[in-house]
Amino acid sequence: xxxxxxxxxxxxxxxxxxxxxxxxxxxxxxxxxxxxxxxxxxxxxxxxxxxxxxxxxxxxxxxxxxxxxxxxxxxxxxxxxxxxxxxxxxxxxxxxxxxxxxxxxxxxxxxxxxxxxxxxxxxxxxxxxxxxxxxxxxxxxxxxxxxxxxxxxxxxxxxxxxxxxxxxxxxxxxxxxxxxxxxxxxxxxxxxxxxxxxxxxxxxxxxxxxxxxxxxxxxxxxxxxxxxxxxxxxxxxxxxxxxxxxxxxxxxxxxxxxxxxxxxxxxxxxxxxxxxxxxxxxxxxxxxxxxxxxxxxxxxxxxxxxxxxxxxxxxxxxxxxxxxxxxxxxxxxxxxxxxxxxxxxxxxxxxxxxxxxxxxxxxxxxxxxxxxxxxxxxxxxxxxxxxxxxxxxxxxxxxxxxxxxxxxxxxxxxxxxxxxxxxxxxxxxxxxxxxxxxxxxxxxxxxxxxxxxxxxxxxxxxxxxxxxxxxxxxxxxxxxxxxxxxxxxxxxxxxxxxxxxxxxxxxxxxxxxxxxxxxxxxxxxxxxxxxxxxxxxxxxxxxxxxxxxxxxxxxxxxxxxxxxxxxxxxxxxxxxxxxxxxxxxxxxxxxxxxxxxxxxxxxxxxxxxxxxxxxxxxxxxxxxxxxxxxxxxxxxxxxxxxxxxxxxxxxxxxxxxxxxxxxxxxxxxxxxxxxxxxxxxxxxxxxxxxxxxxxxxxxxxxxxxxxxxxxxxxxxxxxxxxxxxxxxxxxxxxxxxxxxxxxxxxxxxxxxxxxxxxxxxxxxxxxxxxxxxxxxxxxxxxxxxx
DNA sequence: AAGATCAAGCTTTTT
DNA sequence: GCTTGATCTT
Numbered sequence: 001x002x003x004x005x006x007x008x009x010x011x012x013x014x015x016x017x018x019x020x021x022x023x024x025x026x027x028x029x030x031x032x033x034x035x036x037x038x039x040x041x042x043x044x045x046x047x048x049x050x051x052x053x054x055x056x057x058x059x060x061x062x063x064x065x066x067x068x069x070x071x072x073x074x075x076x077x078x079x080x081x082x083x084x085x086x087x088x089x090x091x092x093x094x095x096x097x098x099x100x101x102x103x104x105x106x107x108x109x110x111x112x113x114x115x116x117x118x119x120x121x122x123x124x125x126x127x128x129x130x131x132x133x134x135x136x137x138x139x140x141x142x143x144x145x146x147x148x149x150x151x152x153x154x155x156x157x158x159x160x161x162x163x164x165x166x167x168x169x170x171x172x173x174x175x176x177x178x179x180x181x182x183x184x185x186x187x188x189x190x191x192x193x194x195x196x197x198x199x200x201x202x203x204x205x206x207x208x209x210x211x212x213x214x215x216x217x218x219x220x221x222x223x224x225x226x227x228x229x230x231x232x233x234x235x236x237x238x239x240x241x242x243x244x245x246x247x248x249x250x251x252x253x254x255x256x257x258x259x260x261x262x263x264x265x266x267x268x269x270x271x272x273x274x275x276x277x278x279x280x281x282x283x284x285x286x287x288x289x290x291x292x293x294x295x296x297x298x299x300x301x302x303x304x305x306x307x308x309x310x311x312x313x314x315x316x317x318x319x320x321x322x323x324x325x326x327x328x329x330x331x332x333x334x335x336x337x338x339x340x341x342x343x344x345x346x347x348x349x350x351x352x353x354x355x356x357x358x359x360x361x362x363x364x365x366x367x368x369x370x371x372x373x374x375x376x377x378x379x380x381x382x383x384x385x386x387x388x389x390x391x392x393x394x395x396x397x398x399x400x401x402x403x404x405x406x407x408x409x410x411x412x413x414x415x416x417x418x419x420x421x422x423x424x425x426x427x428x429x430x431x432x433x434x435x436x437x438x439x440x441x442x443x444x445x446x447x448x449x450x451x452x453x454x455x456x457x458x459x460x461x462x463x464x465x466x467x468x469x470x471x472x473x474x475x476x477x478x479x480x481x482x483x484x485x486x487x488x489x490x491x492x493x494x495x496x497x498x499x500x501x502x503x504x505x506x507x508x509x510x511x512x513x514x515x516x517x518x519x520x521x522x523x524x525x526x527x528x529x530x531x532x533x534x535x536x537x538x539x540x541x542x543x544x545x546x547x548x549x550x551x552x553x554x555x556x557x558x559x560x561x562x563x564x565x566x567x568x569x570x571x572x573x574x575x576x577x578x579x580x581x582x583x584x585x586x587x588x589x590x591x592x593x594x595x596x597x598x599x600x601x602x603x604x605x606x607x608x609x610x611x612x613x614x615x616x617x618x619x620x621x622x623x624x625x626x627x628x629x630x631x632x633x634x635x636x637x638x639x640x641x642x643x644x645x646x647x648x649x650x651x652x653x654x655x656x657x658x659x660x661x662x663x664x665x666x667x668x669x670x671x672x673x674x675x676x677x678x679x680x681x682x683x684x685x686x687x688x689x690x691x692x693x694x695x696x697x698x699x700x701x702x703x704x705x706x707x708x709x710x711x712x713x714x715x716x717x718x719x720x721x722x723x724x725x726x727x728x729x730x731x732x733x734x735x736x737x738x739x740x741x742x743x744x745x746x747x748x749x750x751x752x753x754x755x756x757x758x759x760x761x762x763x764x765x766x767x768x769x770x771x772x773x774x775x776x777x778x779x780x781x782x783x784x785x786x
Numbered sequence: 787a788a789g790a791t792c793a794a795g796c797t798t799t800t801t
Numbered sequence: 802g803c804t805t806g807a808t809c810t811t
Contacts, residue, residue, distance in 0.1 A: 087801080116801050141800090215801055282799065389797045409800085443787095450787045484787095564801070583799045605798055623799085646796075647802035791809070796802105 028072060029102040030065040038062040041270075041303040042069050045242075048297035049270040050290070054334045055319070055629035056310025056589065059272055060090075063244060064098055066270065067109060070242055082240040082262070083112040086247035088565045090587055091117070111240070115255050117564050119218040122225070122236070129229055130221040131208045135556060137431045138563035139207075139214045142420075144168050147210075147436060151202050155195065162193055170196050171203065175216025176284030178223050178254035180204075210467075211433040219254040226261040237264040248273035248293075252284035260296075267297055275330045276323050277626050279583060281612070281619050291330065308334045310589050312341030314665040315635050319628040321662035326618045342373070343667040344628070344635045348654065351642040352390075352597075356397040359383060359594050359638070363403060363577050366592060366634075373634065378404060378575035380591040384582050384627050386603040390596065391579050398577070400757075402771035408580035414562045418527065418538040422545055423559060425517050428469060429499040430556045435461070435468045442468070445526035447492065448484035456480065469496060495520050503555060510558070511549045518542065582627050593631035598624075598639040599652035624657045637661070734758055734772060 034042060038058055041051045042065045053059035067083065070076045085091040091113045098109065111118060120138070127134040139147070148171075149164035170191050174184055181201035189197065207213060213221060226233040243263060245251070248271035251259070263269050271293060278287045294300050308316055316334050323329070349355040362370075369375040383394055391407060398405045413419060421444055427437035442457075443449040460480075461471035475481045476490045499517050502508050518524045524542065527535050552558040578590070597603055604620035612619070628635055639654045734740065738750040740760060752759035758772050 114801060218801085279799075280801095283801085387798045446788080448787070452787085581799065602798095607798065644802080787811105789809105789811080791807105793807075794805085796804085 028069070030068050033102070034058075034062065034065060035307055037303060037305050037307070038065070041305070042066045044270075044301045044303065045070060045073070045075055046266070046268060048267045048293075048300040050248075050293045050297075050300055050302045051270065051272040051305065052302065052330060052332060053272055053274055053305040054308060054332045055274065055277060055626070056308045057305035057334070058307075058309055059246075059274075059305060060094065060097070062305065063246065063270075063272055064094060066244065067098065068102075076241040078107045078109050079111065080239060080241045081109050081111065081244065082118070082242070083109055083244045084118060084246065084259075085112070085114055086250050087587070088114055088117070090246060114564070115251075115258060116215060116218045119222045119258075120560060120564065122222050123213070123218065126225055126229075126232055129232070130225050132213065132221070133211050133433075135211070135431050137210075137212045137427050137434050137437070138218070138560065139212050139436065140563060141168070141215075142415075143212075143436050144214045147206060148199070148203060151199055151206065155199065155202070157193070157195060162195075167192050167196060167199060171200050172216055173284060174200065175214075175220050176252040176254055178220055178257050180220065180224065209433070210435045211431055212436070216254070219258055223254060223257050223261065226258075233261060236262060240264065241266070241268060243269045245269065245271045246273075247277075249275050249278040249287055249290045250280045250285045251289050252286055254284075256286065256289050269297070274332075275328075276326070276332070276622055277586065279586065279619060279623050279626060281615065282608070287328070291328075304332055306332050306334055308336045309338075310632055311336065311629060312338050312633060314341060314343045315628060315631050315633075317665040318344040318635065318661050319625050321665070322621060322628065322657055322660045323625040325660050326621055328618070342634050343665050344637060344661065345667050345669055346658065346661070347636065347638045347669040349638060349640045352393050352640045352644065353397070355596050355638055355640045356393040359394070359596060359636075360397045360401055360403055362594075362636070364401070376592050376634075378577045381594070382578040382580065382585065382588070382590040382592070382630070383594045383596065384580060384585045384630060386582060386597055386605060386623070388581055390602075394579050394596075400771070404574060404576040406576040406578055408578055409584035413541070413544075416538070416541060418541055419545055421523065422514075422518060422542060423562060425499075425521055425523065426514065426555050426559055428496060429503050429513075429517060430559065432469055432496070432500060433467045438468045441521075441523075442472075442489075442492070445522045447488035449489065453481060453485045469493065492521070506554065510552070510555045511546060514546050514549055514555065518546075582623050585630050586626055589630055589632055591632045592634040593627070593636070595624075595627050595635065595637045596639075597643075598637050598655035598658055599643070600655050601652050602643070603655055604657070621657065621660075624655075 031039065031042070035058075038061070041049065041062050045066075051059070051062065053062070063083075067081060070081060071078060083091075083094070085094065095108060095112060111121075113121070123130065123132070123136070124134050127136055145164045145168050148167050149159055152159045152162060152164055152167065170188075174188070179185070181197060181204055184197050184200065191197075192199065207217065226236075240262060241264075243259070245259060250273075259269070271290070273290045275287055275290050278285060278290075281287065294302065311319075313336055316336055320334065347358070349358060363378070363381055366373065366376045366381065367378065385391055385394075388409075395405065395407065397403075414423070421441055424437035424440040427434045428441070431437075439454070442454065457468055457471050457475060460466075460475055461468050464471065464474070466474075472489055473493045476486060476493060479486075481489060495517075498520075499513065502513050502516070503510075524539070527539050527542070530538075549555075549558055552561060600606075603624070604617055608616035608620050610616075628637075637658065639658065640652075642649055642651045644650070734750050734753065736750055736752060740750060740758070750758050750760055
């Protein structure tokens with residue numbers, strides 16, 4: 001891979017690059033945009049620096065200016081800088097922005113990426129030293145659990161009582177602490193019925209034989225590599241003159257060690273973070289790392305960025321009010337020069353559906369400008385939820401009213417069955433020892449291989465110490481397999497021989513190769529013969545998969561990308577409102593933000609509080625802080641009295657965080673469901689009091705205060721009625737009884753037509769009212785909308 | 787061995 | 802309520 005080319009330059013003397021000379025002509029323009037604190041952070045190049053950067057204080061810009069400064073002053077060449085980010089998104093964004101004005105580094109910072117991505121890069125060069133081959137595959141959580149399950153069963157443990165997922169959790173956690181099986185402290189011995197350490201060791205063994213690493217291993221292996229091979233570490237010390245770390249508050253112990261090892265004598269490390277935005281404690285992140293920085297690096301310079309350029313004063317004040325309730329903080333005071341703007345809006349709803357309905361209408365209204373607000377593009381609006389299952393209510397609603405949306409971080413492209421299958425083929429082709437992948441596709445498409453045949457193969461593999469693929473080859477030639485399974489498997493082994501040879505021969509186009517594999521294996525054919533409504537979509541996805549290959553040099557590079565980078569960046573067509581989790585929203589900003597589901601138990605999440613007590617609650621509070629500070633101009637918080645959980649109705653109290661919002665900065669909107677905003681309440685005979693009593697909701701301090709506030713204010717107008725733009729052509733192209741197809745609901749029949757909506761009885765999803773243009777006649781499923 | 791029917795567990799967050 | 806995995810039936 002080309003990334004490794006500069007290894008040749010490992011020991012070369014620094015030469016001013018073209019980029020540097022270009023910069024010298026127009027020196028340090030990036031400095032012009034910085035405020036004094038930011039400038040201070042940029043200019044403190046030598047020695048350890050901690051940059052405490054509050055939300056929206058221009059952290060990324062400062063970080064990039066620092067990189068530009070290092071290069072301009074020729075302290076380091078771009079490849080001598082190690083820049084670690086927490087997400088791939090952040091890495092990509094920085095790379096993009098660094099290639100533009102005013103930074104304009106023509107030469108990219110090659111060593112910029114997540115801990116995991118950088119670890120892979122390091123491990124590919126030294127895999128043998130940690131017991132892997134350089135073409136090792138990266139297992140995702142799913143593979144990991146499947147492998148562990150095999151080991152649990154093999155150990156004669158009841159996997160019902162001791163589920164593999166739980167063990168995976170334990171092992172992940174240990175890896176977060178960089179504990180190898182030998183290093184797990186005795187205090188942990190009782191985990192998983194006292195079998196965890198033993199199973200962990202077996203798991204690590206197994207990973208080596210199938211030439212694979214899980215996510216935790218990527219960090220762990222680098223740490224052990226550096227600990228055991230000082231000469232290797234010394235190479236990297238010589239290379240990396242400066243280290244920058246983003247989101248330092250999110251680092252776990254393993255990452256902390258990773259950094260400690262990599263920092264050279266000069267301690268040129270700059271860590272950027274915000275303790276108030278530490279929201280990954282559950283994943284092993286240690287806020288302690290950032291709190292302890294000055295102890296770890298005596299003489300460290302600490303710079304605080306406190307001027308916020310993102311949000312209005314009301315929004316900042318609301319966020320501060322919430323986060324102030326936390327106890328352990330380094331302490332920052334955000335301020336802004338911006339004008340007042342709108343207060344944070346707060347609204348209660350009867351149930352989750354009404355909340356979704358209201359937000360849907362509000363989003364539509366805001367597109368055109370409502371309540372004296374400016375119009376907002378859909379791209380400028382986002383709905384941030386605590387847990388991903390909350391997304392469904394919005395998806396359903398938006399689909400029904402035809403509001404374009406995009407789900408960020410939802411079920412991902414690569415997690416789909418067909419993509420995982422296809423990748424399993426690619427994995428075996430590039431890494432023949434990958435038994436897990438082989439197992440996945442050995443009978444997909446159906447090759448007449450059942451439990452019995454598979455067990456025979458596994459036994460042969462274990463007996464001879466070979467991979468499943470080799471074992472299959474053995475059994476096919478020895479004639480131990482019979483019938484359909486024999487001929488089909490012979491073909492499969494044959495196929496892999498050819499494909500593996502093709503992988504090794506780099507004259508081949510990997511794109512064509514991928515197509516050949518999917519074709520010759522019969523995988524594409526399998527879906528072509530499939531008559532279920534999903535089949536066309538799956539074929540479409542496979543095409544997209546092959547198309548995605550274009551951006552990579554080879555199959556392995558692609559597999560690595562998919563394993564590490566889990567986003568589907570595809571849809572940029574037309575404005576859409578975003579739906580994502582609060583965690584997924586970190587680092588993003590939107591002019592208008594909706595924060596639904598502020599109910600105790602949901603947010604703060606009951607589970608967090610049960611498992612981690614006050615610590616958990618404070619992390620939830622930081623999450624609330626992150627949510628509010630995503631908003632630039634308008635922030636709307638809402639809660640529902642009732643919500644369906646597990647299909648069961650449950651009522652909840654408004655979140656305790658609502659009580660923490662400072663009154664002066666909040667505008668209480670009248671709950672439409674309770675005060676005649678349109679749905680439910682009017683004319684149904686059940687008074688507000690009855691509803692309140694039955695739900696036992698409105699006795700909380702939060703609700704009482706809410707009522708007190710709303711009485712002192714004029715009721716705001718219900719969202720003005722809009723004329724719906726009807727695509728009459730689309731409606732009229734359907735008649736009752738038509739068979740239709742819908743992207744989400746599948747096939748169904750038109751039962752009636754109402755305005756621009758069709759009343760459809762879906763085969764799977766039941767009866768729904770759906771906007772006509774989201775439906776296609778069933779005989780034309782090829783050109784589905786979206 | 788493949789398809790069908792039934793039960794359980796799930797809903798925190800992600801590299 | 803939904804999906805996944807396990808068991809049953811052909």
